[in-house]
Amino acid sequence: EPEVTQTPSHQVTQMGQEVILRCVPISNHLYFYWYRQILGQKVEFLVSFYNNEISEKSEIFDDQFSVERPDGSNFTLKIRSTKLEDSAMYFCASSGTGGRDTQYFGPGTRLTVL
Amino acid sequence: GENVEQHPSTLSVQEGDSAVIKCTYSDSASNYFPWYKQELGKGPQLIIDIRSNVGEKKDQRIAVTLNKTAKHFSLHITETQPEDSAVYFCAAPQQGKLIFGTGTRLQVFP
Numbered sequence: 580e581p582e583v584t585q586t587p588s589h590q591v592t593q594m595g596q597e598v599i600l601r602c603v604p605i606s607n608h609l610y611f612y613w614y615r616q617i618l619g620q621k622v623e624f625l626v627s628f629y630n631n632e633i634s635e636k637s638e639i640f641d642d643q644f645s646v647e648r649p650d651g652s653n654f655t656l657k658i659r660s661t662k663l664e665d666s667a668m669y670f671c672a673s674s675g676t677g678g679r680d681t682q683y684f685g686p687g688t689r690l691t692v693l
Numbered sequence: 694g695e696n697v698e699q700h701p702s703t704l705s706v707q708e709g710d711s712a713v714i715k716c717t718y719s720d721s722a723s724n725y726f727p728w729y730k731q732e733l734g735k736g737p738q739l740i741i742d743i744r745s746n747v748g749e750k751k752d753q754r755i756a757v758t759l760n761k762t763a764k765h766f767s768l769h770i771t772e773t774q775p776e777d778s779a780v781y782f783c784a785a786p787q788q789g790k791l792i793f794g795t796g797t798r799l800q801v802f803p
Contacts, residue, residue: 583736610789622737622782624790635790670736680725680786684736 581605583685585671591691592661600656600688602671609675611654612682613646615639615667622670628654661692695720695787699794706773707802714797716783717765726766727791728757729782737782741768773801 584603592598604611613625626636628646636644645657654673658665668689672682696719706712718726724745729737743750743757743766750757756769770777778801784791 585736612790614791621795622791622793624792627789629789635788637790678725679789680791681727681739681742682791683739684729686736 583671583673583683585669585685585688587688588686589689589691591693594663594692595660598658598661598690600658600669600671600690602654602656602685603652604654604671604673605675605683606652607675608673608683610634610673610679610682611646611648612672612674613656614670614672614684616670616687617667625656625669658690661690663692666690666692695723695785695792697783697785697792697794699783699797701797702795703798703800705800705802708773708775710773712768712770712773712777712799712801714768714781714783714799715765716767716785716794717763718785719764720785720787721761721764723785723787725786726757726759727784728755728768729784729793731780731782731796733779770799773799775801775803777801 586601611628614622616622626640627634643659647655668687670687671685674682699716727742730740731737754771759766780796780798782796783794
C-alpha cells in the first residue's frame with residue numbers, strides 16, 4: 580500500500596540553525612501539506628501546496644518557513660533560523676486521488692531545537 | 694472558521710467493551726469528517742471517514758455516525774482490544790486543510 584515517507588525521523592539542531600525536513604508524498608497525489616504537533620497537543624496545520632505554489636498557510640507559517648517541491652517526488656519544509664518553540668513533530672501529508680480532503684500522513688520528523 | 698471540539702480527553706475501557714468518542718464542529722458547510730488513530734511516536738493514521746450524504750459508515754469493529762443537524766459526529770469501536778489503545782483525533786476540513794480535535798487517549802485494559 581502506498582504511503583507517505585519522511586526523513587529524517589529525528590533532527591536535533593541548535594537555535595538559529597537552518598533545517599530541512601523531507602517528505603515523499605504518495606505517488607499521483609496532487610495536494611501536499613505540512614502539519615506540526617507540539618508534544619501532547621493536537622495536530623496543527625502549517626501550509627498546503629498545490630500546482631507548485633502555496634495554496635494556504637497558517638499564522639504559524641511565517642517568513643522563517645518555506646516549502647518546495649524540487650522534483651517530481653520530494654516535498655520539503657525549510658526553517659531558516661530555528662527557535663526553541665519550533666521543537667515539535669512535523670508531519671507531511673498528501674491527498675488527491677481519493678479527494679482533496681482525504682489526507683494521508685507520514686510518520687513524522689521529531690525536531691528538537693537546543 | 695471551523696472549530697472542532699472533542700470529548701472525552703481520556704477514555705479507559707475493559708477489553709471487549711465498546712468505546713465512543715464524540716466531536717462537534719461549527720461550520721455547517723463541512724461535508725467530510727475523518728477519524729485518525731495515532732500510536733506513540735507515529736503519524737496519524739486514517740481509520741475511517743464519512744461524507745455528509747450518509748448518516749453512518751461501518752468498517753468491521755469501527756463505525757462513524759454523523760448528525761448534521763446537531764453538527765456532531767462520533768466514533769464507535771466495538772469489542773475493543775488492547776491494540777486499540779492509542780490517541781484518536783477527529784477532524785473537519787476548512788478550505789482544504791484539516792482542523793483537528795484535541796484528541797482522546799483510549800486505554801483498553803486486558
